[in-house]
Amino acid sequence: MLGPRIEGERGIALITPTLDHLKRNVEWMTRPETTRFWGVRAMDLRPEHAEKRFGENATDPTLVNWTIAFEGEQVGMTGLFHIDWITRDAESGIFIGRHDLYGKGIASEAIRLRTRFAWDELRLRRIHNWIAMRNRGSRRANEKAGYRQMGRFPRSWYRSGQWHDEWLGEILNPDWV
Numbered sequence: 001m002l003g004p005r006i007e008g009e010r011g012i013a014l015i016t017p018t019l020d021h022l023k024r025n026v027e028w029m030t031r032p033e034t035t036r037f038w039g040v041r042a043m044d045l046r047p048e049h050a051e052k053r054f055g056e057n058a059t060d061p062t063l064v065n066w067t068i069a070f071e072g073e074q075v076g077m078t079g080l081f082h083i084d085w086i087t088r089d090a091e092s093g094i095f096i097g098r099h100d101l102y103g104k105g106i107a108s109e110a111i112r113l114r115t116r117f118a119w120d121e122l123r124l125r126r127i128h129n130w131i132a133m134r135n136r137g138s139r140r141a142n143e144k145a146g147y148r149q150m151g152r153f154p155r156s157w158y159r160s161g162q163w164h165d166e167w168l169g170e171i172l173n174p175d176w177v
């Protein structure tokens, strides 16, 4: 599913993705500054694959996908994936492609907006994620939105000559009965 527009603070908003947004994200994903904390990922990043992927994102009932906008411009994307509608659990992810804008609070605000939507509109019970321990920016942005460590996965993946531990985080809906 493609998420609806949600206005946040300080010029940050989640907006409905377009095919052009996806193509731009894919371009950003080919740069080392944006993917150095990712495990080995085999993805089809060819532009001709983007249309198929956009269609799948739009129709998949187990995900909600947003473009992140800052001062009216696309800067990245975020989403809830693998939504299990029975246990009401989902995995979350975030990607800011504009690395010149890191550290300005964009991810923290995007995660706050996404989490509120998960509770207020989707009525989810829990969201979890996996973050490389070395990816302090991602861990902090999630912690600021209320995520807490539920575990740690030592030597989860190997890249560029070293093992990486992962931080397993979760947030629970405080209103869940």
Ligand SMILES: CC(C)(COP(=O)(O)OP(=O)(O)OC[C@H]1O[C@@H](n2cnc3c(N)ncnc32)[C@H](O)[C@@H]1OP(=O)(O)O)[C@@H](O)C(=O)NCCC(=O)NCCS
Pocket: 033, 034, 035, 037, 038, 076, 094, 095, 096, 097, 101, 102, 103, 104, 105, 106, 107, 108, 109, 130, 131, 132, 135, 136, 137, 138, 139, 140, 141
């Ligand atoms: C990780 C990422 C989402 C952070 O986005 P951001 O908009 O820079 O995050 P924020 O500005 O909201 O910062 C959140 C916190 O992390 C800190 N931070 C951000 N980047 C950091 C870095 N490179 N090193 C150390 N701390 C960092 C900020 O200072 C802030 O902490 P504070 O409020 O305690 O000072 C962004 O760098 C990104 O998309 N990277 C590439 C893709 C990726 O790694 N995605 C996450 C996969 S799990």
